[in-house]
Amino acid sequence: MAMTYPRAVLFDHDGTLVNTEPQWAVAKRKVAQSYHQTWSVEDDHATLGGTVQDAARRIVERGAPDSVDEITRRLAEHVIEATGHEVPFLPGVQSLLRELADAGIPAAIVTNALTSVARTTAAGAPDVLTHIVSHDDVTHPKPDPEPYLTGARLLDVAPRDCVAVEDSEPGVRSAVAAGMTVVVVPGDKPVPEGPHRVFVAAHEDVTLDFLRSLSPPE
Template identity: 45%
Template sequence: MPNPGFPQAVLFDHDGTLVDTEPLWDRAKQNLAAEHGRPWTTEDSLATLGRPVAATIARLQQVGVPLGEDELFRAVFEHCVRVLEGTELTFIDGIAKLLEDLAAAGIPAAIVTNASSAIGHRTASTAPENLFRVIIGTDEYAQGVRPKPDPDAYLTAARRLGVDPAGCVVVEDSPAGAAAGVAAGIPTVVVPGEMRVEPGPGMLHLGSHRELTLELLRSLDPQSPSSPFHALQETRP
């Protein structure tokens, strides 16, 4: 039976989970590489998908963009801002309803992304007021928070929301993100994304974002014997 006291917070990935911005990020990388006469291929896109910005910077250098790390860091986000300017971000089908239900139930949320926290703040501004109370992105990583697949970013989000990680749910769509949620000992729900996430302990796979409802999240309380995450209570770090 769903537990009305669970979850205490929901920790969302951003790209591909809340909004479909992956194609926009990819266009920004293509544009940056092209500015320096270098190609950016599908293989390059897959190699950096869902990974920290450091992976994108390393790949851009690998394909021959002649800039240092600091210059590339600035250039990547400058190009992302250009691509996003004038683009209306819309939530993936099914997500807007979930966010409304979370807000109505008084359940806070966080955005935890390997991309720019500025983009996370922009998305949060289109959600119900005061729902997203914590945004963690590359800015935080520069200050010592470790990026996915390390669990640190999700544990930091729970701490800043003032809730026990055991009372949270992570929503992800990438292998690195799902690994981070599981490593944090937080029940992790996986929605379809650009890359396949292999099934494993500590995660529940959904067939579409529309299946992600508040009722479903309430049924995942690890303390409930009927929850698919019940075993987490015995294995939580």
Template identity: 40%
Template sequence: MTSPAAVLFDLDGTLIDTEPLWMAAEDRLAAEFGIGWTEADKASLVGIDLWDGARVFIAKGVPLEADAIVARLVGEVLDGLGGALPARPGAIELLRALRADGVPVALVTMSTRAIVDRVEATLADHLGIAPFDATVAGDDCERGKPDPEPYERGLALLGVDAADAVAVEDSFTGARSALAAGLTTIGVPHAVDVSQLAGVVHWPTLAGRTPGDLAAAIEERRALGARA
């Protein structure tokens, strides 16, 4: 196997470095309403469904509806992102190589459709080709990460089996979702050290990685399963 049957990428913190924008928006929300907001609180929201995150703020005393909190955070992230593409190391190069090899690619994120559309358009301009064959946004799902639904939706849209595909994630929440969907899961630490999660294939960075490396991760997982 020289390439995987498909690759499913997380967005925030995996393809692009938007985690600082999300954390800054959350800090502003917490400060405005005078609630305690610790580093542990910040880490707990990395990769989480936005409405689940909103309910965390509500439980801490923010007197807003969940939809209003999500709309506020998304708007601030979009404003901060503008037309920029703060790519994570090696991410765009790997995406370009996958597109050149004709490997189906999906984006599976808890960010909303508005952010997905902005990023997809910016990436298309940068690459000169559609970056994804399918996209799953947080507001497409009834159950967000860590539930397997987002990745199961991505696999269904691509028409591939989980056993032949790879997910790339940077969060515990996202990696648990991908693992539960049956995917070989590459963990690339960023805001949290996802390499600590059992079952995740640890890569310190995507820099220098190739489609062949992704395929090798699937074969390694199969070999481990055969020996178990």
């Protein structure tokens, strides 16, 4: 493992590593429609950065007769089927993952999404994305710090020696509360300025040299 900062990188999933937000949006609309409901852009924004269960719960609260677990499973199946066999990595991500692998810097996925979906992404970069922390693995999901603290523990790296990469406010709050510097990539909703938040204009700007230029929280 490289002993320079950062010693590990923890990535959010949707909108950060992969472009699956459109697939989730379609899945929510299809599943809602199957219950004779509609799913709007406002619903997308209201659940952005939350868990898949949050979206499923919304559908249940509007009268769907099935359980949150069943609707969650259906949403995940739609997304996995839509992404097919090719992981829809965002621009620049595969290059960064190769740099991390070559440098011996471990990485993990820390997400409010489901393990089944994140596992497909991890399989696209098995040499570096060695661990997944999903909604299934924690008691308190983002914005609580537990997911990022769990990711750091799995990689056996102190939280302050990790960099997190995020695109939503709940995820940024989670990583900052865990004691990490956070790189904020563009997302569907703006993330407010704040301590230990470093903003980039594009995903391609996040290179290993850029990450090494950062400093751990004081």
